[in-house]
Amino acid sequence: MYDLIIVGAGPGGYVAAERAGARGLRVLLIEQRKLGGVCLNEGCIPSKTLLNSAKLYYYAVHGTAYGVHASGVSFDWAAAQARKEEVMKTLRNGIAGLMKKNKVEVLYGAARLAGPRAVTVDGKTYEARAVILATGSAPARPPIPGIDLPGVVDSTGILSLERLPKRLVVIGGGVIGCEFACCFGSLGVPVTVIEMMPEICPQIDAELARTLRAELAKKNITFHVGAKVLEITPDAVRFEQGGKVEQIERDIVLVSTGRVPNVQGLGLEEARVEFDRRGIKVDDRCATNQPGLFAIGDCTGRSWLAHTASRMGEVVVNNLTGREDRMRWHAIPAVVYTNPEVASVGLSETDAAARGLPVKIVKWPLTANGRFLAEHAGERGLAKLVLHAETGVLLGAHVVGGACSEMIFGCAALIEMEARVRDLEEIVFPHPTASEAMRDAVFTLH
Amino acid sequence: MAIPIIMPRQGQSVESCILVQWLVKPGDSVSEGQPVANIETDKATFEVPAPASGTVLELFFSEGADIPVLTNIGAIGSPGEDVAALRPGGATAPPAASASPTPEPEQTAQVAPSSGSPSATPSLQQGTPVGVSPRARKAAEKAGIDPTSLAGSGPNGRVIERDIVAAAAGRPPMTVAARAAGPIPAGAWPAQGTGVGGRVTTSDRLAAKEAPAQISRAMEKPAATVRELPVKGIRKIIAERMRQSLSTTAQLTLHARADITVLQAFRARAKAKGEAFGFPKVTINDLVCFAAVRALKKHPALNAHFLGDRILEFESVHLGVAVDTPRGLMVPVVQDADRLSLAELSAAIRERADACQSGSINPDLLVGGTFTVTNLGALGIDYFTPVLNAPEVAILGVGGISLQPARRADGSTAFVETLAFSLTIDHQAVDGAPAARFLQDLVTAVEHIDILLAADSQKA
Numbered sequence: 093m094y095d096l097i098i099v100g101a102g103p104g105g106y107v108a109a110e111r112a113g114a115r116g117l118r119v120l121l122i123e124q125r126k127l128g129g130v131c132l133n134e135g136c137i138p139s140k141t142l143l144n145s146a147k148l149y150y151y152a153v154h155g156t157a158y159g160v161h162a163s164g165v166s167f168d169w170a171a172a173q174a175r176k177e178e179v180m181k182t183l184r185n186g187i188a189g190l191m192k193k194n195k196v197e198v199l200y201g202a203a204r205l206a207g208p209r210a211v212t213v214d215g216k217t218y219e220a221r222a223v224i225l226a227t228g229s230a231p232a233r234p235p236i237p238g239i240d241l242p243g244v245v246d247s248t249g250i251l252s253l254e255r256l257p258k259r260l261v262v263i264g265g266g267v268i269g270c271e272f273a274c275c276f277g278s279l280g281v282p283v284t285v286i287e288m289m290p291e292i293c294p295q296i297d298a299e300l301a302r303t304l305r306a307e308l309a310k311k312n313i314t315f316h317v318g319a320k321v322l323e324i325t326p327d328a329v330r331f332e333q334g335g336k337v338e339q340i341e342r343d344i345v346l347v348s349t350g351r352v353p354n355v356q357g358l359g360l361e362e363a364r365v366e367f368d369r370r371g372i373k374v375d376d377r378c379a380t381n382q383p384g385l386f387a388i389g390d391c392t393g394r395s396w397l398a399h400t401a402s403r404m405g406e407v408v409v410n411n412l413t414g415r416e417d418r419m420r421w422h423a424i425p426a427v428v429y430t431n432p433e434v435a436s437v438g439l440s441e442t443d444a445a446a447r448g449l450p451v452k453i454v455k456w457p458l459t460a461n462g463r464f465l466a467e468h469a470g471e472r473g474l475a476k477l478v479l480h481a482e483t484g485v486l487l488g489a490h491v492v493g494g495a496c497s498e499m500i501f502g503c504a505a506l507i508e509m510e511a512r513v514r515d516l517e518e519i520v521f522p523h524p525t526a527s528e529a530m531r532d533a534v535f536t537l538h
Numbered sequence: 539m540a541i542p543i544i545m546p547r548q549g550q551s552v553e554s555c556i557l558v559q560w561l562v563k564p565g566d567s568v569s570e571g572q573p574v575a576n577i578e579t580d581k582a583t584f585e586v587p588a589p590a591s592g593t594v595l596e597l598f599f600s601e602g603a604d605i606p607v608l609t610n611i612g613a614i615g616s617p618g619e620d621v622a623a624l625r626p627g628g629a630t631a632p633p634a635a636s637a638s639p640t641p642e643p644e645q646t647a648q649v650a651p652s653s654g655s656p657s658a659t660p661s662l663q664q665g666t667p668v669g670v671s672p673r674a675r676k677a678a679e680k681a682g683i684d685p686t687s688l689a690g691s692g693p694n695g696r697v698i699e700r701d702i703v704a705a706a707a708g709r710p711p712m713t714v715a716a717r718a719a720g721p722i723p724a725g726a727w728p729a730q731g732t733g734v735g736g737r738v739t740t741s742d743r744l745a746a747k748e749a750p751a752q753i754s755r756a757m758e759k760p761a762a763t764v765r766e767l768p769v770k771g772i773r774k775i776i777a778e779r780m781r782q783s784l785s786t787t788a789q790l791t792l793h794a795r796a797d798i799t800v801l802q803a804f805r806a807r808a809k810a811k812g813e814a815f816g817f818p819k820v821t822i823n824d825l826v827c828f829a830a831v832r833a834l835k836k837h838p839a840l841n842a843h844f845l846g847d848r849i850l851e852f853e854s855v856h857l858g859v860a861v862d863t864p865r866g867l868m869v870p871v872v873q874d875a876d877r878l879s880l881a882e883l884s885a886a887i888r889e890r891a892d893a894c895q896s897g898s899i900n901p902d903l904l905v906g907g908t909f910t911v912t913n914l915g916a917l918g919i920d921y922f923t924p925v926l927n928a929p930e931v932a933i934l935g936v937g938g939i940s941l942q943p944a945r946r947a948d949g950s951t952a953f954v955e956t957l958a959f960s961l962t963i964d965h966q967a968v969d970g971a972p973a974a975r976f977l978q979d980l981v982t983a984v985e986h987i988d989i990l991l992a993a994d995s996q997k998a
Contacts, residue, residue, distance in 0.1 A: 418732065485715045485740070508734035510713035 102129020104389030105226035108405025113194025229390035238324030438488030540615030606695030858907030
């Protein structure tokens with residue numbers, strides 16, 4: 093009998109296991125494949141490793157504006173892949189170490205619910221006071237003719253390509269599509285992104301998305317927005333845009349049209365767990381409709397972000413160990429790890445309008461920021477804050493430019509603390525940093 | 539030398555009394571022992587006698603104020619004498635004239651005594667605490683607490699720093715924005731913040747004003763066969779009203795039966811011959827409503843609203859009639875039902891009930907009732923316990939007809955048709971005996987409905 097069984101060792105599951113173990117719970121962590129889940133093995137970490145290699149290559153080739161002239165620069169895809177594998181291995185070992193340190197038992201195998209508080213793995217049943225489902229998600233496979241042809245890959249497949257593509261067609265200009273487009277575009281691969289919506293990354297602020305698209309377009313990336321893919325053929329992708337059918341030559345095709353929760357094969361129906369194709373239904377304590385059964389992360393379809401999954405796991409463990417906690421969804425940062433990066437947290441201008449909140453928008457161009465200008469020749473960026481018009485409370489922060497992902501946590505903290513304009517004004521920012529753009533934006537109010 | 543009028547101590551356990559009414563006004567001459575004010579504890583009402591003969595110089599509190607015992611509430615002396623030293627709140631407090639320590643705007647406006655006093659300061663009118671020490675005020679500001687909402691433990695009930703410290707202890711921390719939204723009264727603190735680290739956020743403040751959210755117990759419901767219905771629209775309104783009614787009132791239900799031999803005979807004859815006289819077809823409910831409205835005219839205590847600190851008795855009867863509709867219970871109101879003839883009342887009820895059924899009721903006709911009648915008789919219910927339509931203090935439930943044995947005047951026994959009544963009252967506002975008297979009068983009126991109608995037409 094365990095205190096807690098966790099199904100899935102991704103950033104939701106292993107963090108929950110670590111926290112629970114640290115509080116003295118007897119934890120069983122069950123993983124079908126590798127510790128770290130999609131995030132570590134075929135998502136966040138490998139893609140960021142390759143993106144960084146691509147970024148280094150890009151600046152090596154485009155260093156003339158900074159006075160750096162390099163010749164004979166080449167890119168070794170195999171070496172980049174090897175480094176990626178090394179990073180992943182190090183992190184997996186790190187997780188294994190954390191599990192050991194916190195006395196978490198790790199079991200490899202496919203788990204199936206045997207009641208709300210029990211799971212079966214390889215015919216053996218394990219029971220616990222509580223069970224957390226953290227089974228993650230998988231790339232969606234849209235019904236596009238030709239999707240099964242050779243050379244058509246998803247976000248997992250593209251990470252393990254044996255060679256650089258001659259050209260890349262990306263179907264779906266969301267976060268994942270844009271990140272890979274940026275990676276390969278920066279490496280000199282001609283990239284075409286086909287997005288059905290009128291703008292790329294529809295979940296981010298429209299003005300930032302426009303800026304991102306303009307910046308990415310400088311890196312061998314052609315965008316077709318408001319375009320619908322009709323068919324993938326052995327040597328081309330056909331799509332329709334503005335009533336016209338067009339065709340582009342293809343080598344590798346990346347299908348990145350979103351993700352679907354892993355809810356099949358878990359015995360959810362038999363255990364009478366409420367779920368649908370969008371995920372397992374949970375409340376703000378991540379509790380399902382079955383007592384003692386919780387679900388966190390992508391399998392709930394709530395946010396598709398590793399850090400959300402981790403936090404959801406922590407909420408469950410907190411409640412299980414006597415610390416009242418619930419999810420707050422209003423200050424979860426989201427990042428697009430392109431170059432430039434896009435980072436945002438809280439309400440966008442559109443969200444605020446939809447809720448009828450009186451807001452004031454303040455902006456600061458990063459080209460007016462000392463650090464950004466010093467380090468980004470010919471690049472653009474923008475910081476945009478959404479403030480409550482009456483109370484001055486910070487409701488949202490949205491930045492595009494440079495490595496802005498590293499500063500967004502500060503805005504999340506300020507939103508969580510309900511900081512107001514006058515509080516922001518009293519906080520000291522280091523100079524020179526790109527983060528000062530936030531402060532400068534606030535002072536445009538005066 | 540002016541002499542203070544002191545709020546007397548009425549027993550050891552009484553810490554404060556409500557000043558119900560001033561019997562004198564500034565400038566009046568009083569003799570020692572003459573009652574100058576009525577005060578009230580939670581149990582009884584008392585008179586405060588004048589401590590000396592002389593002229594009423596000033597009254598320090600307005601009616602309705604809750605005043606700690608042994609506080610100076612007024613001063614008597616010779617005209618022109620200075621009473622500053624006698625004002626409660628000590629030397630640091632600005633002179634209090636007509637303002638009470640916790641004046642509510644409506645009450646202040648109604649206060650007659652010493653209204654001519656020019657020394658009342660605007661800050662006092664706005665409720666700045668007379669009895670809050672400067673240190674306490676500072677601490678309260680920091681803690682986001684409304685000091686005027688606390689019972690002070692200092693002299694004369696003055697709120698001092700330790701009261702704030704005690705009030706703040708154990709409370710969750712607040713975000714700056716939540717604090718900036720103003721102080722929170724003692725009773726209205728959210729028990730727990732939903733913000734980071736359990737902080738009280740601005741949205742918690744808003745939520746605290748509403749009923750506490752029902753925590754999802756979804757995990758406990760049996761799966762699959764359950765039909766989930768969102769609580770919204772009329773259902774939501776009914777849910778809130780009913781819960782509020784039962785949680786804020788002291789409900790007592792009295793039951794009685796009326797012999798409706800006469801009423802039934804009257805109805806039968808009206809049905810057969812009424813048309814010839816231009817008399818409409820009326821239902822039993824119409825007749826009961828008519829009798830209830832007339833009985834209420836004799837019992838205004840039941841035609842009233844209970845508002846916590848005061849009771850409003852109404853001259854007119856605005857009769858609410860509960861209507862079962864496909865969307866849920868609705869209670870349209872017939873305004874000035876006491877001015878309507880039976881025919882008019884019957885027509886008004888039918889018209890409103892039809893509008894409720896069809897969903898075309900004017901929302902203005904769903905508010906403003908002073909008394910409600912609800913009828914479950916057609917559904918085979920005898921007696922029940924109607925839930926008050928708060929702040930109304932009474933609701934009449936009409937049950938079904940049943941045969942009951944009765945002794946006739948000649949000593950024989952017979953079965954007579956009777957109608958069941960269930961009267962729920964708010965015992966906060968009305969006691970059992972007066973409610974029973976109303977019910978008795980109602981039964982008599984129903985039993986002699988023909989005489990009631992005849993008497994009514996005589997008046998008209």
